[in-house]
Structures are given as structure tokens and as C-alpha cells.
Amino acid sequence: MSGKVAVVTGAASGIGRALATRLAAEGMDLMLADVDPGGLAETAAQTGARRVLTQTTDVSDEAAVRHLADRAFGELGAVHVLCNNAGVFQGGHMWTRTTEDFSWLLGVNLWGVLHGIQAFVPRMIEQDTEGHIVNTVSVAGLFAAPYMAGYAVSKFAAFAASQTLAQDLAMAGSKLRVTALCPGAVRTQINRSERVRPADLTIGRTRDDYDAQGIIDDVMVKGIDPADVAAQVVAAIHEERFLVLTHPEYAKGLRVQVDALLDGGLPPLPSYE
Ligand SMILES: NC(=O)c1ccc[n+]([C@@H]2O[C@H](COP(=O)([O-])OP(=O)(O)OC[C@H]3O[C@@H](n4cnc5c(N)ncnc54)[C@H](O)[C@@H]3O)[C@@H](O)[C@H]2O)c1
Numbered sequence: 001m002s003g004k005v006a007v008v009t010g011a012a013s014g015i016g017r018a019l020a021t022r023l024a025a026e027g028m029d030l031m032l033a034d035v036d037p038g039g040l041a042e043t044a045a046q047t048g049a050r051r052v053l054t055q056t057t058d059v060s061d062e063a064a065v066r067h068l069a070d071r072a073f074g075e076l077g078a079v080h081v082l083c084n085n086a087g088v089f090q091g092g093h094m095w096t097r098t099t100e101d102f103s104w105l106l107g108v109n110l111w112g113v114l115h116g117i118q119a120f121v122p123r124m125i126e127q128d129t130e131g132h133i134v135n136t137v138s139v140a141g142l143f144a145a146p147y148m149a150g151y152a153v154s155k156f157a158a159f160a161a162s163q164t165l166a167q168d169l170a171m172a173g174s175k176l177r178v179t180a181l182c183p184g185a186v187r188t189q190i191n192r193s194e195r196v197r198p199a200d201l202t203i204g205r206t207r208d209d210y211d212a213q214g215i216i217d218d219v220m221v222k223g224i225d226p227a228d229v230a231a232q233v234v235a236a237i238h239e240e241r242f243l244v245l246t247h248p249e250y251a252k253g254l255r256v257q258v259d260a261l262l263d264g265g266l267p268p269l270p271s272y273e
Contacts, residue, residue, distance in 0.1 A: 009086040011034050023049075036196060053076065088108045096208055121133065191219075
């Protein structure tokens with residue numbers, strides 16, 4: 001990885017900041033993106049990377065992500081690791097969620113990943129070097145749970161995009177590999193996603209939305225350190241591993257889910273034990 005280039009979206013906080021820090025420690029040059037310029041500058045200052053560029057970018061905006069790619073390839077010469085990591089959470093029951101809710105969640109969590117793939121992958125293929133795309137999905141992209149509404153929908157779709165991308169690249173004989181990062185609880189600011197919600201997609205909050213907020217606030221306290229997630233991602237890049245389940249206990253849940261589906265039943269919630 002040393003001397004190669006990594007791009008990280010959602011780099012101003014949490015898992016993105018930890019990824020940037022870890023990839024810099026591996027000797028990589030960085031292009032960091034986020035909607036939060038203050039947090040982005042803090043991350044850039046902390047990484048100790050040899051070369052680090054930042055770009056305020058809304059990943060739900062196609063033109064903004066294309067501009068990010070132009071700068072990364074233009075100013076850093078190449079891109080070897082692309083981390084489509086930016087994401088937001090909002091919960092509540094499926095039937096109370098509005099078009100604004102779904103637009104926000106799908107815009108960042110799904111379109112953010114798709115825009116990253118569109119803007120970077122053709123040029124990474126053309127570059128003809130080894131490389132890796134890491135899409136931050138979630139266990140919520142493998143297990144649909146109550147109160148997850150647009151988050152689960154966006155993350156299932158982001159998982160599908162990752163798997164199809166990996167299959168397409170393999171079929172094309174590409175040197176690029178893909179990892180679908182599916183963390184369980186990680187101690188970050190994801191429970192405070194409303195802080196970066198665009199004004200035009202903001203609506204009044206509902207009771208079930210606050211209930212979901214309470215649940216995720218509790219979950220955050222029990223989360224693992226984002227640095228552990230970043231270490232697992234670097235290992236996955238070296239091992240060319242497609243799926244990273246940061247919490248091994250979910251592996252059992254996946255088997256239970258498949259058995260339940262094959263029996264035609266509604267899968268139980270995964271056991272977190
Ligand atoms: N923390 C967890 O428990 C957990 C679990 C599973 C998956 N994830 C996923 O991890 C990823 C990173 O989240 P985190 O937990 O570090 O949360 P976080 O809130 O600490 O960091 C997310 C970052 O994304 C940025 N962001 C939000 N909207 C953006 C946009 N439109 N364009 C660009 N950047 C934007 C935020 O400003 C923030 O810096 C997300 O995709 C999230 O869904 C988190």
C-alpha cells in the first residue's frame with residue numbers, strides 16, 4: 001500500500017476518520033471527502049499522511065463526486081483504494097417514513113456508493129493496476145430489522161451494488177477487488193446523523209423516530225472502536241476478502257436467516273450474543 005493513493009468519503013468522523021488514519025499509517029496518500037469541512041480538516045491534520053488533500057463533497061451529488069475523482073486522479077496521479085464510506089442513519093416504522101426520509105437515506109447510503117463507483121471505477125480499470133473498492137454497508141444490509149426503514153432499504157441496496165460490482169469485475173478479468181464492509185455497532189456519531197441532514201430534506205420528527213433514536217443511542221455505547229474496523233478493512237484488502245463482518249457473532253445469524261427463508265418464514269432477529 002505504501003506510496004499508493006486512497007480516497008475516503010465520510011472521512012470527517014467515525015469509521016471514515018479511522019480508515020484515513022490507518023491507511024496513512026500504511027503509507028498511503030489520501031484524498032478525503034465529507035460534507036463537514038471542519039471535521040475533514042481535523043482528520044487531515046491527525047493522519048500524518050505524507051500527502052493529504054481534502055474536498056468538501058456531498059456524495060449524493062453526482063457532479064460533486066465526479067469533481068472529487070477529477071482532483072484525486074489529477075493531483076495524486078492515481079487511485080488504488082476507494083472507500084465509499086459516507087453514511088447516515090434515521091429510523092422509525094416503515095409506514096411513517098416520508099419521501100424526504102427515503103430521499104436523504106438513499107441519496108447518501110446508496111447513491112453515494114453508486115456515484116463513487118461511476119466516477120472512480122472506470123478510471124481505476126483504465127489505470128490497469130491492482131486496486132480495491134471498499135463499500136461501507138452494515139449488518140443492516142444483511143438483516144432487515146424493525147425501526148430500520150430507509151436505513152435497511154439503502155443498505156440492502158448498497159450490499160447488492162457491492163456484490164454485483166465484485167462479480168462484474170471478476171467476470172471482466174479485472175485486477176480490482178471489492179469488499180462489502182458490514183459492521184455491527186461501532187462507537188461513532190452515526191446516531192447524530194441529523195446534524196448533517198440537508199434543510200430541504202428535513203421534516204418534523206415522529207415518536208417512532210425518537211424511539212429508534214433511543215435504541216441506536218444505547219447501541220452506540222456498546223460499539224467497538226472504529227480503529228478495530230479500519231484494521232479489519234486493511235486485512236481484508238490484503239486477503240482480498242469480500243465480506244467483512246466486524247462482529248463474528250452475526251455469522252451464526254446469517255445461517256439462521258437462510259434456514260428461515262428456505263422454510264418460507266420471516267427470519268428472526270439475529271442474536272447479538
Ligand atoms: N457506527 C456504526 O455502528 C455503523 C454500523 C454499520 C454501518 N455503519 C456505516 O459506517 C459508515 C460511516 O458512519 P460512522 O458510523 O462512522 O458515522 P459518523 O456519523 O461518525 O460518520 C459519517 C460521516 O459521513 C459524513 N456524511 C454524511 N452525509 C454525507 C454526505 N451527503 N456526503 C458526504 N459525507 C457525508 C458525515 O459528515 C460524517 O463525517 C456509514 O455508511 C454507516 O452507515 C456504521
